[in-house]
Amino acid sequence: MSRLETIILYLLTRAKQRGKDNLSKIELFKLLYLLEVEAYKLTGKTFFDSTVSFTRDKNGPISATIYHALNDLDDKYITINSQQKANYPYPRHCISLKKLIKKINLQPSEKIFVNSVIEEYLPMTISNLKNVVYNTEPMKKMQEEERQQKVSVLKGYQIDFSSIPMDEDMVDLISA
Amino acid sequence: MNKYKVADLLHFKNYVFTDTNESAPHFALVLLPSAIMDYEHNLLCAVVTSKFPKKYFVKLSKAKYSCLTKDSYICCSRRDINSITDLSKGKQPLDKLNKVDIKKTFKTLKAILYGTKDIYLMATIVREWKKII
Numbered sequence: 400m401s402r403l404e405t406i407i408l409y410l411l412t413r414a415k416q417r418g419k420d421n422l423s424k425i426e427l428f429k430l431l432y433l434l435e436v437e438a439y440k441l442t443g444k445t446f447f448d449s450t451v452s453f454t455r456d457k458n459g460p461i462s463a464t465i466y467h468a469l470n471d472l473d474d475k476y477i478t479i480n481s482q483q484k485a486n487y488p489y490p491r492h493c494i495s496l497k498k499l500i501k502k503i504n505l506q507p508s509e510k511i512f513v514n515s516v517i518e519e520y521l522p523m524t525i526s527n528l529k530n531v532v533y534n535t536e537p538m539k540k541m542q543e544e545e546r547q548q549k550v551s552v553l554k555g556y557q558i559d560f561s562s563i564p565m566d567e568d569m570v571d572l573i574s575a
Numbered sequence: 576m577n578k579y580k581v582a583d584l585l586h587f588k589n590y591v592f593t594d595t596n597e598s599a600p601h602f603a604l605v606l607l608p609s610a611i612m613d614y615e616h617n618l619l620c621a622v623v624t625s626k627f628p629k630k631y632f633v634k635l636s637k638a639k640y641s642c643l644t645k646d647s648y649i650c651c652s653r654r655d656i657n658s659i660t661d662l663s664k665g666k667q668p669l670d671k672l673n674k675v676d677i678k679k680t681f682k683t684l685k686a687i688l689y690g691t692k693d694i695y696l697m698a699t700i701v702r703e704w705k706k707i708i
Contacts, residue, residue, distance in 0.1 A: 416615075437702070441701065441702060507613055508693050508695035508696040508699065509695050510613050511611050511612060511695070511696070511699050512696075512698055512699045514610070514611035514612070515699045515702050518610050518611050566701060566705075568705070569697070569698060569701055572685060572688055572689055572691075572697055572701070573694070573697075
């Protein structure tokens with residue numbers, strides 16, 4: 400199992416512990432994106448590995464690698480169901496754990512880091528999550544580029560996490 | 576879910592020192608909230624003692640913290656995982672650090688974290704403490 404798949408399963412486990420039996424694909428993408436933003440901000444590097452990248456889509460950052468990971472996990476570890484709400488034209492893709500994962504191969508400190516991020520964002524509505532995502536440095540940079548090029552969405556453009564300024568206290572600590 | 580947050584002062588009837596596995600009744604400071612621990616009945620704590628530590632401490636005056644009967648010290652170099660089941664009975668937390676002591680403690684914690692190789696522990700402590708500074 401890849402590190403990304405492990406992290407997805409851990410997020411779903413944590414969400415379930417918090418009373419959310421499933422996450423929508425949009426929520427999951429946004430949570431994983433925010434986890435990556437926080438990792439760059441506090442450690443200066445990716446939380447995943449070099450294979451995971453995010454690109455601009457009309458509703459924010461998406462990742463082909465995450466789509467692939469979800470496909471690989473589907474049926475064996477997770478279930479993806481489409482739900483249609485009466486007053487909303489698009490289906491909600493609900494991702495839930497197929498079974499409880501007993502052993503998650505992450506270090507204890509990696510888990511508490513994920514928990515710290517998730518605890519802040521998991522209770523948010525999709526609309527609030529979207530606001531947070533669009534206010535991150537990489538998305539602000541992307542929107543600035545879109546304004547300059549006079550296009551509504553630079554669809555498919557890679558999100559640049561190097562634009563995230565590192566936390567000053569962490570800079571001091573890491574340079575030890 | 577329990578409610579203990581960063582900078583809360585608690586009293587344990589049975590505070591366990593992770594490195595030696597010895598235990599004793601002690602005051603303690605919450606370093607990371609229970610909500611983000613791997614197991615939510617656990618807390619990452621630093622012991623608070625009336626014995627003067629050699630270094631990496633923050634003094635808590637009994638005049639400022641009514642739960643203390645003596646002037647005491649947060650031993651910031653300790654990071655012990657304790658269970659909420661070992662808390663003393665009665666109202667908890669007993670108190671919370673004031674703004675000045677929060678700043679002093681964060682500064683001292685950073686001095687200790689300076690040599691830590693565990694970047695995610697470091698990042699999480701910095702992230703959580705900066706929320707209250």
